[in-house]
Amino acid sequence: MSQKKISIIGFGSIGKTHFYSFKKLLSSQNIQVISSKDLQIENCSPEIKDVRNFDPDIIVVCTPTSEHINICNFIESDIRDKLILVEKPIFSKVENFTANNNTYLCAYNLRFHPLIQELKKIIENLSISRVEISCLSYLPNWRSGDYSKSYSAMKSKGGGVALDLSHELDLAYNLFGHLNYKESIYEKRSELNIDACDYLSLKSTLENGADCNVTLDFASKKEKRDINILCDDRSIYLDFLSSQMTITENKERKLLKQYHSEISIKDTYDIQANALINEELHDFCTFEDALKVLKLIEMFEK
Numbered sequence: 001m002s003q004k005k006i007s008i009i010g011f012g013s014i015g016k017t018h019f020y021s022f023k024k025l026l027s028s029q030n031i032q033v034i035s036s037k038d039l040q041i042e043n044c045s046p047e048i049k050d051v052r053n054f055d056p057d058i059i060v061v062c063t064p065t066s067e068h069i070n071i072c073n074f075i076e077s078d079i080r081d082k083l084i085l086v087e088k089p090i091f092s093k094v095e096n097f098t099a100n101n102n103t104y105l106c107a108y109n110l111r112f113h114p115l116i117q118e119l120k121k122i123i124e125n126l127s128i129s130r131v132e133i134s135c136l137s138y139l140p141n142w143r144s145g146d147y148s149k150s151y152s153a154m155k156s157k158g159g160g161v162a163l164d165l166s167h168e169l170d171l172a173y174n175l176f177g178h179l180n181y182k183e184s185i186y187e188k189r190s191e192l193n194i195d196a197c198d199y200l201s202l203k204s205t206l207e208n209g210a211d212c213n214v215t216l217d218f219a220s221k222k223e224k225r226d227i228n229i230l231c232d233d234r235s236i237y238l239d240f241l242s243s244q245m246t247i248t249e250n251k252e253r254k255l256l257k258q259y260h261s262e263i264s265i266k267d268t269y270d271i272q273a274n275a276l277i278n279e280e281l282h283d284f285c286t287f288e289d290a291l292k293v294l295k296l297i298e299m300f301e302k
Contacts, residue, residue: 002030002278004056004058005026006022006031006277007033009062010087013143014062014087017269028043048071051079057083058276059075059085060086060087060107062087066157068086083102084103085276087106108167108170108171110170110171110268111170112272113261115243118245123176128229131176132213135224136217136220137217139194161217162200165216165218166297169214169293170285170289172204176206179206182205184299185200199219200216230250243262244258272284
């Protein structure tokens with residue numbers, strides 16, 4: 001078992017997810033939680049300043065998105081030489097923040113899914129002509145309690161489908177490199193009791209001119225999460241919900257290869273935690289990459 005120490009700031013649903021992932025890898029005395037909640041956890045404090053006394057190797061920021069910048073400013077001014085994993089998105093908007101004293105990463109855990117790892121290898125030498133990325137879900141089903149009081153529902157708290165489901169935007173950059181923005185529709189379409197946008201349709205192109213379209217919707221009762229890639233001679237379809245990927249020949253629709261993974265999206269948090277503890281950082285979203293996603297989102301809102 002690793003002797004690394006970790007502080008988790010925030011203990012909502014995502015904070016709990018990170019806590020249980022790290023608990024599989026570290027002893028309880030090596031995990032600190034910063035939360036105002038009354039928790040039955042060995043090292044728990046409501047005061048963020050207690051992170052300094054605990055002196056962790058890794059800090060995970062899991063508060064509402066709108067609070068990330070203040071926490072990162074505190075860390076940067078008072079703490080040195082740590083690995084900082086900030087839950088996605090890294091901020092609710094592009095901020096005047098410079099990381100000089102610590103290494104900041106963003107928790108886009110889908111990068112660690114085995115099918116994404118395999119897909120990156122497959123497309124490396126293929127000529128891509130079109131990409132469609134979709135994530136459709138239903139916000140009221142995300143968490144127990146009143147969805148309208150969650151930060152996802154509130155624009156002022158950093159909510160909205162582009163920020164909440166920005167995994168897909170990060171995957172587009174991670175898989176295909178630079179995106180050339182063309183146009184987008186970003187709006188509230190549903191009758192959900194929220195003031196944040198619940199629908200995004202993004203049209204962009206890859207460096208080779210191929211269309212890359214992303215659809216995000218968290219007011220859809222039909223759940224869907226997939227990537228569809230059309231190449232010159234074959235099509236690749238990755239379905240996150242079934243953890244399957246198929247490669248089909250275009251002309252005769254012949255199945256060329258099929259992949260299945262026992263790893264679910266939830267399991268990728270464990271893989272991410274293990275990589276962080278072992279400082280295997282090559283698959284993580286860097287601070288610079290996280291800012292690319294934010295800059296793209298800001299274009300939707302102009």
